Amino acid sequence: MCGIAGTYGYGADTERIARRMSGALAHRGPDGEGLFVDGEAGLAHRRLAIIDREHGAQPMTTADGRYTIVYNGETYNYLELRAELEQLGHTFRTDSDTEVLLEAHAEWGTAAYDRFNGMFAFAIHDATTGTVTLARDHFGIKPLYYRVDPASEAGGAPKVVFGSEIRSLLASGTFEAAPDDRAVYRYLKFRVQDDDSRTFFAGVNRLMSGEVLEIRPDGTEVRSFTRLKEELREIAARPSRPYDQSVVDEYRERFQDSVRMRLQSEVPVGTSLSGGLDSSAVAAVIARQLRERPEDEGYEAVGSRQNTFSAVFPNSSNDEERYVDALLDENRGQITAHKIHPQPEAFLEDLHDFVRTQEEPIISTGPYAQYAVMREASQHITVLLDGQGADEMMAGYNPYFYVYLRQLRRQKRFKELASEVVGSRDILRKLARTKFSGRTSVPMEALLNSGFVAEHSGEKVTSVQDDLKERLLEDTFRSSLPSLLRYEDKNTMRFSIEGRVPFVDKELLKFLFSLDESAIIHDGWNKRILREAMDGILPDMISKRRNKIGFTTPEGEWFRSIAPQLRDVFASASFASRPYFDAPSVLALFDDYIAHPENHGTLMFWRLLNVELWMRTFFDDAEGATRALGGSADEAALAAAPAPAAVAAEPAAEEEVVPKSDYVANEGKQLDLVSEADGRTWRRLPLQTALVARGDDVERIARERVEAFAASLPGGVVPDGAPWYFVISEKIIAITQGRSWFTWEIRPRRSAKVLSRFVSRTPAGIGLGDPTTMELAIREVGLPRVVAASAVGAAGKVVGRRGLFYEVVGANVRAIDGPTPYSAFPSNVSAKLPPKDPDAVAAQISAAIRGADISAALRDGFVGTVVMDANDIGRNVLGSDVPTTNEVLEATFADNPLGQGRQRTPLAILVDLGGADRR
Template sequence: MCGISGSYGFGADTEGIARRMNSALAHRGPDGEGLFVDGETGLAHRRLSIIDVAGGAQPMTTADGRYTIVYNGETYNYLPLRAELEELGHTFRTDSDTEVLLEAHAEWGTAAYDRFNGMFAFAIHDAQTGTVTVARDHFGIKPLYYWIDESAEGAGGRPQVLFGSEIRALLAAQRFDAAPDDRAVYRYLKFRVQDDDSQTFFRGVRRLMAGEVLEISADGTSVTSFTRLQEELREIAERPSRPYSQEVVDEYRERFQESVRLRLQSEVPVGTSLSGGLDSSAVAAVIARHLREQPQDENFSAVGSRQNTFSAVFPNSSNDEEAYVDKLLSDNAGQITAHKIHPQPDAFLEDLRDFVRTQEEPIISTGPYAQYAVMREASQHVTVLLDGQGADEMMAGYNPYFYVYLRQLRRQKRFKELASEIVGSRDILRKLARTKYSGRTSVPIEALLNSGFVSEHSSEKVTSVQDDIKERLLEDTFRSSLPSLLRYEDKNTMRFSIEGRVPFVDKELLKFLFSLDESAIIHDGWNKRILREAMDGILPDMISKRRNKIGFTTPEGEWFRTIAPELMDIFASESFASRPYFDAPSVVALFEDYIANPGNHGTMMFWRLLNVELWMRTFFDDAEGSTRALGDRAAADEQAELAAAAAAAPVDAAREPETEEEPKSDYVANPAKELDLVSEPDGHTWRRLPLQTALVARGDDVESLARERVEAFAASLPADVVPDGSPWYFVISEKIIAITQGRSWFTWEIKPRRSAKVLSRFVTRTPAGIGLGDPTTMELAIREVGLPRVVAASAAGAAGKVIGKRGLFYEVVGANVRAIDGPTPYSAFPSNVSAKLPPKDPDAVSATISAAIRGADIPAALRDSFVGTVVMDANDIGRNVLGSDVDTPNERLEATFADNPLGQGRQRTPLAILVDLGAASRR
């Protein structure tokens, strides 16, 4: 296990780049370092010695001087490959797997890579051709990032390429400016995805995907796959399945035990990461059993006489797995030395900056911090650590897989099996139902994001296989799930100079699984069936028959409540508000409600927002200092200086604060809107002047707001904007009246009853959030007019559809329900996270506002031409006068807002001065 980096095409700076990149990876290889420079190629290596400690130094070159390799990983079948190569005439100077890979490349070229069983990322320079070949293992267990100067390659010149085990090495080369990739940020915030394609969170930096090879030459670069593993697995799955039997279970047990044995090859101490779940417990139990039954087996010598296990425990927490850990320990008391780590929220805060820097890109939750804390302790005892990663993706370890399998059985019309699986998984289905009908209304992430950012990426979609269990497992193994987990593991282990090994992530083991019927994976409501049965007699039933899954994670909700003030400081910071991604007022409001009512919200959405902000601070706000530190500091000083800098640096160390957007002038239109409109059918020209306001809240005085806003409008009014004597109206959105009256609620304050959830399904949900297609708005309708009337209106609407008459629903239910609005994610806070009833007594509100305006400090001529106030419900699909104190027909007033001049986004212009220019022109 090591850190590798390299470059191509940078001429005289090649050696300097190699040294800077290598220094940035010091933590990955504290046992040695080396450089190789030849022409346009530079290779660098940091070594963590595991196999052939004495003779495996890198870079390593073949005896004839042609091929040179830098390599990160372990190839577990290197001994039989070595024997085969020796028969072909190759000789070896070391006992390392590195030399086997190098000689295999010399013999077979890139065709050799598919023969390797292990985890690897390496680069091989060919002195004869001047080319560099970079490859990553079949599953992507070991990372490999690269950057290509597209301008250099696009111009037809020699390519310029950087590559390395971590992104920080590429940044340390100081050949490009770090910048966030907004598409990756959006997909993470919206869909919770990362690592599912070659795009990273850093613009221009890509990851080599599993089983891919990057070839670099003077003519350019190419990325291809060296393996057909995924296609092979599909072909295996399409063949007649091997029937499930005890023989199959026994064979799987033997194969799994062999996979564990292979991953114990080491000249340094090996331990096990033990969460208490089925997968890591299986690894630990297999090792413990072997130590008990064959204590003299040299294949297990790196484990020692007692296996060291490392567990994160959270006593008295809802997700604590200590009882399962203790059961395994008690059953194997003579073979295990246990180490329990107790991560705490205050330590999490202290480690947060380093944790974010360690991961390099945003992650899905705080869960990997438990692993980070475990690795820190484990590094004091062992150098290699095995764990249970990958079993969930290969044997359907997550609850959603049950639904995929049920859909598959339905699609295949295997109804007998479908019925059996429904019965067997009824407890899981009940859990889904409880979640679905819990009454908690989730806030869409778009409501917390900048509307422009959302609009720019609104075409992004993420889909998954829904009715084919093996195809879904392939998708999650190679794209959707396992890649991110492997990234977390690599970053956490290597941060503390540990090699992580994953026995379940073995291509031969996976091929065997895919040769079996799906019943080996899911059967009678049990997932991981073959593993559970293979561990019979090895694992205690308490673990092998567990239904609840927790894994290495943190009690995130409990921690967030403990450290809420510190998190609020981040959300309320100028730095957070300045980002182009967030709608800070909405985030702050939502988090304030979370603090007051934790049960209203989950924490994963808050973590994603927080993680992006901390990631931006870490890698971009102080980008110059970060990259220079990574490139220029001595390796021994790097970690200490980074920690000191993180503790001492201000929030925005190298970033000028962004100025707030200039307020809109009262005398110009909103973007993409017009001031003047010729209305039909009267032919009048109407001028609509949107007035921007501060946010309003429950209990605010709307009359004072209107008076003060009109005074501000009139204070510097240009003469030609409102011609003398022109009749004018004050128009106010019904939304802010409803808010001030307390008739607007955050979505999480509304607890929809079952009838609201059912009825809302039969109403078309508009893109604008208007209407009753949401349980929250339907609940408000029921509260406003009663359930019988809503049901009667629904029946009338259904009948109307049959006879071709539209609008019967609203004729029966009434105008008050027509005006109910749901959350509109693109609107200004709080409309983006709230639902509202129409204002109470809008005619009376109009009269009081008009009286306030007539008493305002405005020119007499302007006061004399004032007609009155209109309460308008306008949006992009319609408009409706809810109340007024004027004689002008509603239809005429509604026509003046045909293009919704107040806007439907976050313009914060809920007021308008409406001027009848047509009447003025006739005078």
């Protein structure tokens, strides 16, 4: 296991660049380093010596001087390949697998790579042709990143840098790092990463599994060297082998062989043990071998006792220590156990290094448990086996049950379908509770900059829904396993450990695909063949587990423990400055999480946090890059401060800017409108405000906002003597009165769920088509009245009369709003009743405005306050203290000039430009 790096096309700078890149990979190879330069090519190597420690130094060159390799990985069938090559006349100077790969390339070219069984990423220079060939193993266990200078692609020789880690490319100094906004969006919105060749760094790509990149003097080419995925599909399409005990026995032998191959080492080998089925199977197979046949060749590196390493979280909801202990008890005498206890305080201390280690954002804090384990393991061993890959190859996650059931339905295998439904009813019940819990999660778009969302709105992520083996292929090669392998490599190599994964073996996977799906899922049990193969080897409490936890942290408990530190991040000036986030919404939601953690998960917050810390680590200045958490108190105060009332210039059209001027229209709107109701010209000036909360003083908000508006009022915007009105959205009043609730705070009764089915949902979220809004209607006027109104409404439709429902149920119910996707947080995840006594509220606000510190001329022109329910579907005046008719006032908002999105302009100054007689 090592680190490799290289350059191509940089002429006299080649050696200098290659040395810088090598320096960035020192942690991957503390046992040696080497450099090779020839013409336009430079290859660098950092060695972690595992096999042939004395003679396996790199770069390594063939005896004739033509081919030179730098190699990261292990090829487990190298002895068989060596014997074959010797028969073809090749001679070997070392006992290393590196030389076998080099001679195999010399003999067969890139066709050799499909014959390798192992994990590898390497670069081979051909002195005769001047080419460099990069390759990555069949599953992408070992990483390889590259960047082709776009200027060089236009013509002439390419300029390329490549390496085992992105930091080595950054260290080359050949380009300026920038984030890839598409990757950031897909991560935040869809929780995806590592699923294609683009990384989170613009212009930096990863070589995908089973691919080669050929760098020639005249250009570059990426292609696949293997048909493994196509072979697996072809195998699956053939008649399946009957599933019987002989199949189980053969799988056990193949799995044991896969474990044995991965014990080849001249340095100590240990095992990661989470307590789950997969890692426990690896540890149990080794322990059994040590107990029953300790003299067997291939187990020398384990020693007389196997070292296992486990992260445990006593008294936590996801602690698996009892399963770890069950395996230890059954193999007493064969295992020396090491238990690591990660803590949230240590997580905070390690967070900067952890983010830097992973190089790109990750889905959860789960890999930190692995990070902590590897740190401890590095004090005892150099090679570590674990159970990665079994979930993706044998349907280890619960959603696979849905995929299999859909497949059985599509194939009309109804008898098997019925059996699987019965067998998996507990899992299906759990999935259904999650899916149909009635709780509404906050859409990620509600927390992102709307311009950023609009730019990437065309991005989609799909997955196979009704073909189990095709879904397993998708997750193995694209959607799931690549991320896990990345975590594995980064965490192990951070502490100079080689990680090996026995389940990720192409021959083992081919065998699985030769079997019917019932070998994978049967009678409600996934990983069937592994469970049965481990019968008598694993304790029943492990082999027959139904609850999967995985190698992770108790993230929810940790976030509650360190919430103040996390809040500092979301309140910082740097977070607010990013082009990705709607910082006030994030902070408001996180505050609700702190107050009501039971209503929220943590995955969304982690993604937002991870992007921010990643930006600080890799793109901010030196001070920002060395800071693990939040800004200073001054930064937090700056971010939390309300936006100033005015700015000198109009916001740029292509991007929402905070703050916006009080004296310009929202994007796509206009200041002045000629009303169809009275033919007069009206000016509408939308006012931006901070988010309001339950219990806020709406009169104070109005007074201070009008004072801010008046403080820098340009001449002519409100002509002297022109009547003007203060318009306030009903949402603000309802929220301050406590008549607005997050959807997860409302528990709809059964009657609300049933009745809401018969109401059409509007695209704007208005009306009673959602159980939460129907529940509010029932609370407001009572179930009998809602049922009676429903009956009258249904009868009215029969005779062609519409609107009878609302005539019976009343205006308060008509004004109930549900979650509105276009609105700013929290309206996009809230349901609300109309404000209580809006006429009285209007009068109170008017009194406050008349007492405001504004000019006498402006005070004299003030007419009063209007409580307006305005949206893109309709306008309704709910209350006012002015003589102007509702019809006239509603017509002035015909094009809805208020901010319905993240403009946060729920207030407006409405100016009658027609004359004083309008007062």
